[in-house]
Amino acid sequence: MDALGLVNAAFDLVVIVLLPAVALGAVMSADLFKAIILFITLGLLLALTWVRLAAPDVALAEAAIGSGLMGALLLSARERLARTRPGRDRRTSHYPRWMTHPPPRRSHRAVSPWAASGLVLIAVAGLTAAVVTLPHEAAGLAPEVARQTPQRDLANQVTFVLLDARGYDTLLEIGVLLLAVAAVWSLGEAPEPPQNAAGPMLQGFVGTVGPIMVLVAGYLLWAGTDAPGGAFQAGVMLGALGVLLSLAGRHPLARLPGWALRLAVVSGPMLFLAVGVTMIGLGRHFLEYPQAHAKALILLIEATAMISIGVILVSLYAGGRPLSDESGTRKGRL
Amino acid sequence: MNPFLGYALSGVLLIGIGLYGAIVYGHLLRKIIALNVMSGGIFLVFIALARRAPGVADPVPHAMVITGIVVAVCASAVALVLSVRVAVETGQAALPGDHEDRA
Amino acid sequence: MEAIDLVTGVGLVLGAFFFCAGTIALLRFPDIYTRLHALTKGDNVGLALVLLALSFQAGSWSEVCALLLIWLLVMVASSTTSFLIAQAAQRKGVKPWTR
Numbered sequence: 256m257d258a259l260g261l262v263n264a265a266f267d268l269v270v271i272v273l274l275p276a277v278a279l280g281a282v283m284s285a286d287l288f289k290a291i292i293l294f295i296t297l298g299l300l301l302a303l304t305w306v307r308l309a310a311p312d313v314a315l316a317e318a319a320i321g322s323g324l325m326g327a328l329l330l331s332a333r334e335r336l337a338r339t340r341p342g343r344d345r346r347t348s349h350y351p352r353w354m355t356h357p358p359p360r361r362s363h364r365a366v367s368p369w370a371a372s373g374l375v376l377i378a379v380a381g382l383t384a385a386v387v388t389l390p391h392e393a394a395g396l397a398p399e400v401a402r403q404t405p406q407r408d409l410a411n412q413v414t415f416v417l418l419d420a421r422g423y424d425t426l427l428e429i430g431v432l433l434l435a436v437a438a439v440w441s442l443g444e445a446p447e448p449p450q451n452a453a454g455p456m457l458q459g460f461v462g463t464v465g466p467i468m469v470l471v472a473g474y475l476l477w478a479g480t481d482a483p484g485g486a487f488q489a490g491v492m493l494g495a496l497g498v499l500l501s502l503a504g505r506h507p508l509a510r511l512p513g514w515a516l517r518l519a520v521v522s523g524p525m526l527f528l529a530v531g532v533t534m535i536g537l538g539r540h541f542l543e544y545p546q547a548h549a550k551a552l553i554l555l556i557e558a559t560a561m562i563s564i565g566v567i568l569v570s571l572y573a574g575g576r577p578l579s580d581e582s583g584t585r586k587g588r589l
Numbered sequence: 590m591n592p593f594l595g596y597a598l599s600g601v602l603l604i605g606i607g608l609y610g611a612i613v614y615g616h617l618l619r620k621i622i623a624l625n626v627m628s629g630g631i632f633l634v635f636i637a638l639a640r641r642a643p644g645v646a647d648p649v650p651h652a653m654v655i656t657g658i659v660v661a662v663c664a665s666a667v668a669l670v671l672s673v674r675v676a677v678e679t680g681q682a683a684l685p686g687d688h689e690d691r692a
Numbered sequence: 693m694e695a696i697d698l699v700t701g702v703g704l705v706l707g708a709f710f711f712c713a714g715t716i717a718l719l720r721f722p723d724i725y726t727r728l729h730a731l732t733k734g735d736n737v738g739l740a741l742v743l744l745a746l747s748f749q750a751g752s753w754s755e756v757c758a759l760l761l762i763w764l765l766v767m768v769a770s771s772t773t774s775f776l777i778a779q780a781a782q783r784k785g786v787k788p789w790t791r
Contacts, residue, residue, distance in 0.1 A: 267592040274633070275602040278626045282610035287618060294622050301629055308596060308636045309646040316655045320662045325625065328662070332669040333618060340678045371612040379605035386597045386634065395639060395647035413655070414650035421652060427657045435663035439670045443677075454779060460772040467765070487655055547625070571666035574673070 291329045298322025311483035312413040319491040414485045422542035429524040432567045445575035461503045468496040486557035490564025496571030523563025596639035615683040617672035621625025628661045703745025710738030723789035733772045
Protein backbone atom coordinates (compact mmCIF):
# COMPACT_ATOMS: atom_id res chain seq x y z
CA MET A 256 0.00 0.00 0.00
CA ASP A 257 1.44 3.39 -0.95
CA ALA A 258 1.52 6.46 1.29
CA LEU A 259 -1.72 7.91 -0.06
CA GLY A 260 -3.52 4.63 0.46
CA LEU A 261 -2.27 4.51 4.03
CA VAL A 262 -3.50 8.04 4.75
CA ASN A 263 -6.88 7.23 3.22
CA ALA A 264 -7.17 4.03 5.25
CA ALA A 265 -6.32 5.91 8.45
CA PHE A 266 -8.92 8.56 7.61
CA ASP A 267 -11.54 5.88 6.91
CA LEU A 268 -10.77 4.18 10.20
CA VAL A 269 -11.19 7.44 12.15
CA VAL A 270 -14.56 8.17 10.50
CA ILE A 271 -15.77 4.57 10.87
CA VAL A 272 -15.06 4.64 14.62
CA LEU A 273 -16.34 8.20 15.14
CA LEU A 274 -19.73 7.56 13.50
CA PRO A 275 -21.10 5.09 16.10
CA ALA A 276 -19.41 7.01 18.93
CA VAL A 277 -21.13 10.28 17.98
CA ALA A 278 -24.40 8.40 17.35
CA LEU A 279 -24.24 6.97 20.88
CA GLY A 280 -23.85 10.50 22.22
CA ALA A 281 -26.71 11.81 20.08
CA VAL A 282 -29.04 9.11 21.38
CA MET A 283 -27.94 8.81 25.00
CA SER A 284 -26.68 12.23 26.19
CA ALA A 285 -28.45 13.18 29.39
CA ASP A 286 -28.76 16.76 28.17
CA LEU A 287 -31.18 17.09 25.25
CA PHE A 288 -29.39 20.14 23.85
CA LYS A 289 -26.12 18.22 23.76
CA ALA A 290 -27.89 15.32 22.07
CA ILE A 291 -29.16 17.62 19.31
CA ILE A 292 -25.71 19.16 18.76
CA LEU A 293 -24.18 15.69 18.53
CA PHE A 294 -26.89 14.71 16.05
CA ILE A 295 -25.91 17.69 13.88
CA THR A 296 -22.28 16.55 14.17
CA LEU A 297 -23.33 13.08 13.05
CA GLY A 298 -24.92 14.62 9.95
CA LEU A 299 -21.69 16.41 9.06
CA LEU A 300 -19.68 13.21 9.58
CA LEU A 301 -22.10 11.40 7.30
CA ALA A 302 -21.65 14.10 4.64
CA LEU A 303 -17.89 13.48 4.88
CA THR A 304 -18.55 9.75 4.57
CA TRP A 305 -20.59 10.21 1.39
CA VAL A 306 -17.65 12.03 -0.19
CA ARG A 307 -15.32 9.17 0.78
CA LEU A 308 -17.79 6.65 -0.68
CA ALA A 309 -17.89 8.51 -4.03
CA ALA A 310 -21.41 9.89 -3.57
CA PRO A 311 -21.03 13.70 -3.89
CA ASP A 312 -24.70 14.20 -4.79
CA VAL A 313 -25.73 12.59 -1.51
CA ALA A 314 -23.11 14.62 0.38
CA LEU A 315 -24.62 17.87 -0.86
CA ALA A 316 -28.12 16.83 0.24
CA GLU A 317 -26.91 15.50 3.59
CA ALA A 318 -24.84 18.55 4.55
CA ALA A 319 -27.78 20.85 3.89
CA ILE A 320 -30.66 18.71 5.16
CA GLY A 321 -29.30 15.96 7.36
CA SER A 322 -27.39 18.29 9.60
CA GLY A 323 -28.44 21.86 8.77
CA LEU A 324 -32.20 21.74 8.39
CA MET A 325 -32.77 18.83 10.79
CA GLY A 326 -30.73 20.64 13.42
CA ALA A 327 -32.77 23.81 12.99
CA LEU A 328 -36.01 21.80 13.18
CA LEU A 329 -34.91 19.96 16.33
CA LEU A 330 -33.69 23.10 18.09
CA SER A 331 -36.87 25.02 17.34
CA ALA A 332 -39.02 22.07 18.47
CA ARG A 333 -37.02 21.95 21.72
CA GLU A 334 -37.68 25.68 22.17
CA ARG A 335 -41.41 25.19 21.61
CA LEU A 336 -41.54 22.24 24.01
CA ALA A 337 -39.70 24.24 26.68
CA ARG A 338 -42.23 27.07 26.31
CA THR A 339 -45.14 24.66 26.74
CA ARG A 340 -46.02 24.58 30.42
CA PRO A 341 -48.17 21.70 31.52
CA GLY A 342 -51.64 22.93 32.28
CA ARG A 343 -51.14 26.51 31.16
CA ASP A 344 -51.40 25.82 27.47
CA ARG A 345 -53.77 22.93 27.86
CA ARG A 346 -56.77 23.65 25.75
CA THR A 347 -60.31 22.90 26.65
CA SER A 348 -60.20 20.78 23.57
CA HIS A 349 -62.74 18.68 21.86
CA TYR A 350 -60.66 15.56 22.25
CA PRO A 351 -61.98 12.75 24.44
CA ARG A 352 -60.55 12.67 27.92
CA TRP A 353 -58.60 9.43 27.47
CA MET A 354 -56.56 11.03 24.71
CA THR A 355 -55.46 14.10 26.61
CA HIS A 356 -55.15 12.53 30.04
CA PRO A 357 -52.69 9.68 29.91
CA PRO A 358 -53.54 6.64 31.98
CA PRO A 359 -51.76 6.10 35.31
CA ARG A 360 -48.14 5.13 34.87
CA ARG A 361 -48.37 1.64 36.33
CA SER A 362 -50.87 0.42 33.75
CA HIS A 363 -48.03 0.41 31.25
CA ARG A 364 -44.48 -0.59 31.84
CA ALA A 365 -41.59 1.08 30.08
CA VAL A 366 -39.48 -1.35 28.07
CA SER A 367 -36.62 -2.66 30.13
CA PRO A 368 -33.24 -1.56 28.71
CA TRP A 369 -32.03 -5.15 28.97
CA ALA A 370 -34.82 -6.54 26.82
CA ALA A 371 -34.25 -3.73 24.32
CA SER A 372 -30.50 -4.40 24.18
CA GLY A 373 -31.15 -8.09 23.59
CA LEU A 374 -33.47 -7.31 20.70
CA VAL A 375 -31.04 -4.79 19.24
CA LEU A 376 -28.13 -7.22 19.53
CA ILE A 377 -30.06 -9.85 17.59
CA ALA A 378 -30.89 -7.29 14.89
CA VAL A 379 -27.29 -6.07 14.69
CA ALA A 380 -25.94 -9.63 14.51
CA GLY A 381 -28.33 -10.50 11.71
CA LEU A 382 -27.51 -7.36 9.73
CA THR A 383 -23.77 -7.90 10.24
CA ALA A 384 -24.04 -11.44 8.94
CA ALA A 385 -26.02 -10.20 5.95
CA VAL A 386 -23.48 -7.49 5.12
CA VAL A 387 -20.39 -9.67 5.63
CA THR A 388 -21.65 -12.54 3.50
CA LEU A 389 -22.41 -10.33 0.50
CA PRO A 390 -19.91 -10.58 -2.36
CA HIS A 391 -17.19 -7.96 -1.91
CA GLU A 392 -17.38 -6.84 -5.47
CA ALA A 393 -20.67 -6.33 -7.23
CA ALA A 394 -21.41 -3.98 -10.08
CA GLY A 395 -25.05 -3.57 -9.09
CA LEU A 396 -26.97 -1.54 -11.61
CA ALA A 397 -24.03 0.72 -12.50
CA PRO A 398 -23.31 -0.79 -15.96
CA GLU A 399 -27.00 -0.81 -16.84
CA VAL A 400 -27.39 2.87 -15.90
CA ALA A 401 -24.19 3.76 -17.75
CA ARG A 402 -25.57 2.01 -20.84
CA GLN A 403 -28.89 3.87 -20.66
CA THR A 404 -27.63 7.32 -19.72
CA PRO A 405 -27.46 9.63 -22.73
CA GLN A 406 -23.83 10.62 -22.93
CA ARG A 407 -23.89 14.30 -23.77
CA ASP A 408 -27.09 15.69 -22.36
CA LEU A 409 -27.40 14.07 -18.96
CA ALA A 410 -23.98 13.01 -17.85
CA ASN A 411 -24.88 12.99 -14.14
CA GLN A 412 -26.19 9.46 -13.69
CA VAL A 413 -27.82 10.24 -10.36
CA THR A 414 -29.97 12.96 -11.91
CA PHE A 415 -30.76 10.60 -14.78
CA VAL A 416 -31.90 7.90 -12.35
CA LEU A 417 -33.89 10.37 -10.23
CA LEU A 418 -35.85 12.03 -13.00
CA ASP A 419 -35.80 9.66 -15.94
CA ALA A 420 -35.28 6.05 -14.95
CA ARG A 421 -37.10 6.29 -11.61
CA GLY A 422 -39.35 9.24 -12.34
CA TYR A 423 -42.29 7.59 -10.57
CA ASP A 424 -40.41 7.52 -7.29
CA THR A 425 -39.39 11.12 -7.50
CA LEU A 426 -42.91 12.23 -8.37
CA LEU A 427 -44.32 10.29 -5.42
CA GLU A 428 -41.61 11.70 -3.20
CA ILE A 429 -42.62 15.26 -4.00
CA GLY A 430 -46.14 14.06 -3.19
CA VAL A 431 -44.85 13.01 0.24
CA LEU A 432 -43.46 16.51 0.77
CA LEU A 433 -46.85 17.94 -0.10
CA LEU A 434 -48.54 15.61 2.39
CA ALA A 435 -46.06 16.64 5.07
CA VAL A 436 -46.96 20.31 4.59
CA ALA A 437 -50.67 19.47 4.70
CA ALA A 438 -50.13 17.55 7.93
CA VAL A 439 -48.09 20.30 9.56
CA TRP A 440 -50.59 22.99 8.55
CA SER A 441 -53.52 20.96 9.85
CA LEU A 442 -51.89 20.46 13.25
CA GLY A 443 -52.08 24.10 14.26
CA GLU A 444 -50.91 27.62 13.66
CA ALA A 445 -47.28 28.54 13.39
CA PRO A 446 -45.91 29.84 16.70
CA GLU A 447 -45.31 33.54 17.10
CA PRO A 448 -41.73 34.27 16.09
CA PRO A 449 -39.52 35.32 19.02
CA GLN A 450 -39.06 39.06 19.22
CA ASN A 451 -35.49 39.60 20.39
CA ALA A 452 -33.74 37.06 18.18
CA ALA A 453 -32.75 39.18 15.22
CA GLY A 454 -29.56 41.11 15.70
CA PRO A 455 -27.84 43.33 13.16
CA MET A 456 -25.04 40.77 12.80
CA LEU A 457 -27.37 38.00 11.61
CA GLN A 458 -29.23 40.38 9.33
CA GLY A 459 -25.98 41.53 7.79
CA PHE A 460 -24.90 37.93 7.37
CA VAL A 461 -28.10 37.03 5.55
CA GLY A 462 -27.73 40.13 3.40
CA THR A 463 -24.23 39.04 2.38
CA VAL A 464 -24.74 35.32 2.01
CA GLY A 465 -28.35 35.30 0.77
CA PRO A 466 -27.64 36.37 -2.82
CA ILE A 467 -24.74 33.91 -2.98
CA MET A 468 -27.06 31.12 -1.83
CA VAL A 469 -29.56 31.96 -4.57
CA LEU A 470 -26.70 31.88 -7.07
CA VAL A 471 -25.51 28.52 -5.74
CA ALA A 472 -29.04 27.11 -5.95
CA GLY A 473 -29.24 28.17 -9.59
CA TYR A 474 -25.82 26.68 -10.26
CA LEU A 475 -26.69 23.38 -8.58
CA LEU A 476 -29.85 23.17 -10.66
CA TRP A 477 -28.12 23.97 -13.94
CA ALA A 478 -25.01 21.87 -13.29
CA GLY A 479 -27.07 19.01 -11.86
CA THR A 480 -27.63 17.49 -15.27
CA ASP A 481 -23.96 16.63 -15.72
CA ALA A 482 -22.24 17.24 -12.37
CA PRO A 483 -23.19 16.67 -8.72
CA GLY A 484 -26.30 18.68 -7.91
CA GLY A 485 -29.94 18.78 -8.96
CA ALA A 486 -33.39 19.92 -7.93
CA PHE A 487 -33.23 18.51 -4.41
CA GLN A 488 -29.90 20.04 -3.52
CA ALA A 489 -30.91 23.37 -5.08
CA GLY A 490 -34.30 23.34 -3.36
CA VAL A 491 -32.67 22.61 -0.04
CA MET A 492 -30.33 25.56 -0.59
CA LEU A 493 -33.36 27.82 -1.05
CA GLY A 494 -34.99 26.23 1.99
CA ALA A 495 -31.89 26.91 4.07
CA LEU A 496 -31.93 30.53 2.92
CA GLY A 497 -35.58 30.75 3.98
CA VAL A 498 -34.73 29.38 7.42
CA LEU A 499 -31.89 31.91 7.77
CA LEU A 500 -34.24 34.71 6.77
CA SER A 501 -36.78 33.54 9.36
CA LEU A 502 -34.07 33.49 12.02
CA ALA A 503 -33.08 37.02 11.05
CA GLY A 504 -36.66 38.14 11.59
CA ARG A 505 -37.66 38.61 7.95
CA HIS A 506 -40.20 35.89 7.44
CA PRO A 507 -39.99 35.13 3.74
CA LEU A 508 -43.38 33.46 3.39
CA ALA A 509 -45.33 35.85 5.60
CA ARG A 510 -45.62 38.43 2.84
CA LEU A 511 -46.95 35.95 0.31
CA PRO A 512 -50.73 35.88 -0.01
CA GLY A 513 -52.21 32.49 0.82
CA TRP A 514 -52.94 31.53 -2.77
CA ALA A 515 -49.39 32.31 -3.91
CA LEU A 516 -47.93 30.19 -1.13
CA ARG A 517 -50.19 27.29 -2.00
CA LEU A 518 -49.40 27.67 -5.70
CA ALA A 519 -45.67 27.61 -4.97
CA VAL A 520 -46.10 24.48 -2.88
CA VAL A 521 -48.05 22.52 -5.52
CA SER A 522 -46.47 23.84 -8.72
CA GLY A 523 -43.55 21.37 -8.68
CA PRO A 524 -45.56 18.16 -8.42
CA MET A 525 -48.31 19.52 -10.68
CA LEU A 526 -45.90 20.35 -13.52
CA PHE A 527 -44.19 16.98 -13.08
CA LEU A 528 -47.57 15.27 -13.32
CA ALA A 529 -48.66 17.42 -16.27
CA VAL A 530 -45.54 16.55 -18.24
CA GLY A 531 -46.03 12.87 -17.46
CA VAL A 532 -49.67 12.89 -18.56
CA THR A 533 -48.86 14.89 -21.69
CA MET A 534 -46.44 12.15 -22.67
CA ILE A 535 -49.31 9.64 -22.50
CA GLY A 536 -51.30 11.94 -24.76
CA LEU A 537 -48.43 11.93 -27.24
CA GLY A 538 -48.53 8.16 -27.37
CA ARG A 539 -45.62 7.53 -25.06
CA HIS A 540 -45.41 6.01 -21.61
CA PHE A 541 -46.12 8.01 -18.45
CA LEU A 542 -43.02 10.07 -17.55
CA GLU A 543 -41.15 8.90 -20.64
CA TYR A 544 -39.31 11.82 -22.20
CA PRO A 545 -38.49 12.05 -25.90
CA GLN A 546 -34.73 11.82 -26.33
CA ALA A 547 -34.44 15.12 -28.16
CA HIS A 548 -36.15 17.18 -25.44
CA ALA A 549 -35.16 15.17 -22.38
CA LYS A 550 -32.72 17.74 -21.02
CA ALA A 551 -35.05 20.72 -21.53
CA LEU A 552 -38.01 18.90 -19.98
CA ILE A 553 -35.99 17.67 -17.01
CA LEU A 554 -34.61 21.16 -16.40
CA LEU A 555 -38.12 22.61 -16.50
CA ILE A 556 -39.42 20.00 -14.06
CA GLU A 557 -36.40 20.45 -11.82
CA ALA A 558 -36.71 24.25 -11.76
CA THR A 559 -40.31 24.18 -10.54
CA ALA A 560 -39.55 21.28 -8.21
CA MET A 561 -36.69 23.33 -6.73
CA ILE A 562 -39.02 26.22 -5.88
CA SER A 563 -41.65 23.89 -4.45
CA ILE A 564 -39.09 22.02 -2.33
CA GLY A 565 -37.64 25.27 -1.01
CA VAL A 566 -41.05 26.69 -0.08
CA ILE A 567 -42.13 23.38 1.44
CA LEU A 568 -39.04 23.14 3.63
CA VAL A 569 -39.51 26.70 4.90
CA SER A 570 -43.17 25.94 5.61
CA LEU A 571 -42.16 22.84 7.56
CA TYR A 572 -39.67 24.90 9.55
CA ALA A 573 -42.38 27.45 10.37
CA GLY A 574 -44.09 24.55 12.14
CA GLY A 575 -47.72 25.32 11.43
CA ARG A 576 -50.28 27.17 9.35
CA PRO A 577 -48.90 30.49 8.12
CA LEU A 578 -49.72 33.37 10.42
CA SER A 579 -50.90 35.49 7.51
CA ASP A 580 -54.00 33.29 7.42
CA GLU A 581 -54.99 34.45 10.89
CA SER A 582 -56.24 37.85 9.84
CA GLY A 583 -58.35 36.78 6.91
CA THR A 584 -61.05 34.25 6.36
CA ARG A 585 -59.44 31.13 7.68
CA LYS A 586 -62.46 28.99 8.34
CA GLY A 587 -62.80 25.97 6.12
CA ARG A 588 -59.42 26.37 4.49
CA LEU A 589 -56.57 23.98 4.87
CA MET B 590 -8.25 -1.10 -0.52
CA ASN B 591 -12.00 -0.74 -0.75
CA PRO B 592 -13.29 0.60 2.57
CA PHE B 593 -16.93 -0.33 1.96
CA LEU B 594 -17.09 -3.15 4.51
CA GLY B 595 -15.95 -0.97 7.42
CA TYR B 596 -18.47 1.73 6.54
CA ALA B 597 -21.26 -0.83 6.08
CA LEU B 598 -20.56 -2.31 9.51
CA SER B 599 -20.46 1.20 10.98
CA GLY B 600 -23.89 1.73 9.40
CA VAL B 601 -25.16 -1.48 11.02
CA LEU B 602 -24.01 -0.17 14.41
CA LEU B 603 -25.82 3.12 13.75
CA ILE B 604 -29.01 1.17 13.00
CA GLY B 605 -28.61 -0.70 16.30
CA ILE B 606 -27.97 2.46 18.33
CA GLY B 607 -30.95 4.22 16.77
CA LEU B 608 -33.24 1.23 17.30
CA TYR B 609 -32.22 1.00 20.96
CA GLY B 610 -32.87 4.71 21.53
CA ALA B 611 -36.23 4.60 19.78
CA ILE B 612 -37.37 1.71 22.01
CA VAL B 613 -35.96 2.78 25.36
CA TYR B 614 -36.42 6.54 25.58
CA GLY B 615 -39.77 8.04 26.38
CA HIS B 616 -39.16 11.65 25.43
CA LEU B 617 -40.56 12.21 21.95
CA LEU B 618 -37.66 14.39 20.75
CA ARG B 619 -35.25 11.63 21.73
CA LYS B 620 -37.30 9.07 19.86
CA ILE B 621 -37.20 11.29 16.75
CA ILE B 622 -33.43 11.77 17.02
CA ALA B 623 -32.99 8.02 17.48
CA LEU B 624 -35.11 7.22 14.42
CA ASN B 625 -33.03 9.68 12.39
CA VAL B 626 -29.80 8.05 13.60
CA MET B 627 -31.30 4.75 12.47
CA SER B 628 -32.17 6.10 9.03
CA GLY B 629 -28.64 7.51 8.78
CA GLY B 630 -27.35 3.99 9.41
CA ILE B 631 -29.61 2.56 6.72
CA PHE B 632 -28.37 5.17 4.24
CA LEU B 633 -24.79 4.35 5.20
CA VAL B 634 -25.28 0.63 4.51
CA PHE B 635 -26.87 1.49 1.15
CA ILE B 636 -24.12 3.83 -0.02
CA ALA B 637 -21.37 1.56 1.28
CA LEU B 638 -22.80 -1.39 -0.66
CA ALA B 639 -23.07 0.80 -3.77
CA ARG B 640 -19.33 1.41 -3.47
CA ARG B 641 -18.64 -2.27 -4.20
CA ALA B 642 -19.00 -1.62 -7.92
CA PRO B 643 -15.63 -1.60 -9.66
CA GLY B 644 -14.90 1.80 -11.18
CA VAL B 645 -17.81 4.21 -10.70
CA ALA B 646 -20.19 3.66 -7.79
CA ASP B 647 -23.72 2.37 -8.43
CA PRO B 648 -25.88 5.51 -8.92
CA VAL B 649 -29.24 3.86 -8.17
CA PRO B 650 -28.75 3.63 -4.38
CA HIS B 651 -27.43 7.20 -4.46
CA ALA B 652 -30.66 8.42 -6.02
CA MET B 653 -32.69 6.39 -3.52
CA VAL B 654 -30.77 7.82 -0.57
CA ILE B 655 -31.22 11.41 -1.78
CA THR B 656 -34.95 10.69 -1.97
CA GLY B 657 -34.75 9.08 1.46
CA ILE B 658 -32.97 12.02 3.09
CA VAL B 659 -35.63 14.46 1.88
CA VAL B 660 -38.50 12.18 2.93
CA ALA B 661 -36.88 11.54 6.33
CA VAL B 662 -36.60 15.25 7.08
CA CYS B 663 -40.24 15.79 6.08
CA ALA B 664 -41.45 12.91 8.22
CA SER B 665 -39.36 14.25 11.10
CA ALA B 666 -40.82 17.73 10.67
CA VAL B 667 -44.34 16.29 10.92
CA ALA B 668 -43.30 14.20 13.92
CA LEU B 669 -41.82 17.25 15.67
CA VAL B 670 -44.97 19.32 15.14
CA LEU B 671 -47.02 16.35 16.36
CA SER B 672 -44.91 16.05 19.50
CA VAL B 673 -45.36 19.76 20.23
CA ARG B 674 -49.10 19.20 19.83
CA VAL B 675 -48.95 16.22 22.19
CA ALA B 676 -47.19 18.40 24.74
CA VAL B 677 -49.81 21.14 24.36
CA GLU B 678 -52.66 18.69 24.80
CA THR B 679 -51.28 16.48 27.57
CA GLY B 680 -48.68 18.68 29.24
CA GLN B 681 -45.83 16.23 28.73
CA ALA B 682 -43.58 15.44 25.81
CA ALA B 683 -43.66 11.69 26.20
CA LEU B 684 -46.00 8.91 25.23
CA PRO B 685 -48.29 7.64 27.98
CA GLY B 686 -46.60 4.92 29.99
CA ASP B 687 -43.08 5.95 29.09
CA HIS B 688 -40.97 7.41 31.82
CA GLU B 689 -40.23 10.95 30.71
CA ASP B 690 -36.61 11.84 31.23
CA ARG B 691 -35.63 15.41 31.84
CA ALA B 692 -35.47 17.51 28.69
CA MET C 693 9.71 15.73 -5.02
CA GLU C 694 9.48 19.17 -6.57
CA ALA C 695 9.79 22.41 -4.64
CA ILE C 696 6.11 23.24 -5.12
CA ASP C 697 5.07 19.97 -3.49
CA LEU C 698 7.33 20.78 -0.58
CA VAL C 699 5.65 24.19 -0.17
CA THR C 700 2.26 22.46 -0.21
CA GLY C 701 3.39 19.95 2.37
CA VAL C 702 4.75 22.62 4.72
CA GLY C 703 1.53 24.65 4.34
CA LEU C 704 -0.65 21.65 5.13
CA VAL C 705 1.34 20.73 8.21
CA LEU C 706 1.34 24.33 9.47
CA GLY C 707 -2.41 24.57 8.85
CA ALA C 708 -3.00 21.33 10.73
CA PHE C 709 -0.92 22.73 13.59
CA PHE C 710 -3.19 25.79 13.88
CA PHE C 711 -6.32 23.60 13.76
CA CYS C 712 -4.78 21.40 16.44
CA ALA C 713 -3.98 24.41 18.63
CA GLY C 714 -7.54 25.71 18.25
CA THR C 715 -8.97 22.33 19.20
CA ILE C 716 -6.73 21.97 22.25
CA ALA C 717 -7.83 25.46 23.31
CA LEU C 718 -11.46 24.42 22.87
CA LEU C 719 -10.88 21.52 25.21
CA ARG C 720 -8.66 23.25 27.75
CA PHE C 721 -9.79 26.88 28.04
CA PRO C 722 -11.96 27.76 31.03
CA ASP C 723 -15.06 29.48 29.61
CA ILE C 724 -17.07 30.00 26.45
CA TYR C 725 -15.58 33.39 25.54
CA THR C 726 -11.94 32.34 25.72
CA ARG C 727 -12.78 29.17 23.80
CA LEU C 728 -14.47 31.13 21.02
CA HIS C 729 -11.55 33.53 20.91
CA ALA C 730 -8.99 30.76 20.43
CA LEU C 731 -11.11 28.59 18.15
CA THR C 732 -12.11 31.22 15.59
CA LYS C 733 -8.61 32.63 15.23
CA GLY C 734 -6.87 29.27 15.12
CA ASP C 735 -9.30 27.78 12.63
CA ASN C 736 -9.27 30.77 10.29
CA VAL C 737 -5.49 30.83 10.08
CA GLY C 738 -5.37 27.04 9.79
CA LEU C 739 -7.92 27.02 7.00
CA ALA C 740 -6.10 29.86 5.20
CA LEU C 741 -2.81 27.92 5.32
CA VAL C 742 -4.43 24.69 4.10
CA LEU C 743 -6.19 26.47 1.23
CA LEU C 744 -3.03 28.39 0.32
CA ALA C 745 -1.12 25.13 0.24
CA LEU C 746 -3.79 23.50 -1.93
CA SER C 747 -3.88 26.45 -4.34
CA PHE C 748 -0.28 25.64 -5.32
CA GLN C 749 -1.62 22.31 -6.58
CA ALA C 750 -4.57 23.86 -8.45
CA GLY C 751 -4.69 23.23 -12.16
CA SER C 752 -6.15 26.59 -13.13
CA TRP C 753 -6.87 30.07 -11.80
CA SER C 754 -10.58 29.29 -11.49
CA GLU C 755 -9.72 26.58 -8.98
CA VAL C 756 -7.65 29.09 -7.01
CA CYS C 757 -10.63 31.45 -7.03
CA ALA C 758 -12.88 28.64 -5.77
CA LEU C 759 -10.49 27.98 -2.89
CA LEU C 760 -10.38 31.71 -2.08
CA LEU C 761 -14.19 31.81 -2.14
CA ILE C 762 -14.33 28.90 0.31
CA TRP C 763 -12.04 30.80 2.68
CA LEU C 764 -14.09 34.01 2.46
CA LEU C 765 -17.42 32.21 2.99
CA VAL C 766 -16.11 30.24 5.96
CA MET C 767 -14.73 33.47 7.45
CA VAL C 768 -18.10 35.21 7.12
CA ALA C 769 -19.96 32.21 8.51
CA SER C 770 -17.62 31.50 11.40
CA SER C 771 -17.36 35.11 12.53
CA THR C 772 -21.17 35.42 12.47
CA THR C 773 -21.74 32.19 14.36
CA SER C 774 -19.11 32.96 16.98
CA PHE C 775 -20.69 36.38 17.50
CA LEU C 776 -24.12 34.77 17.86
CA ILE C 777 -22.84 32.16 20.32
CA ALA C 778 -21.12 34.82 22.42
CA GLN C 779 -24.25 37.03 22.30
CA ALA C 780 -26.45 34.13 23.38
CA ALA C 781 -24.08 33.35 26.25
CA GLN C 782 -24.07 36.99 27.32
CA ARG C 783 -27.86 37.22 27.24
CA LYS C 784 -28.04 34.07 29.31
CA GLY C 785 -25.79 35.77 31.86
CA VAL C 786 -22.66 33.67 31.47
CA LYS C 787 -19.92 35.58 33.28
CA PRO C 788 -16.51 35.86 31.64
CA TRP C 789 -13.84 33.87 33.38
CA THR C 790 -11.54 35.78 35.70
CA ARG C 791 -8.47 34.39 37.33
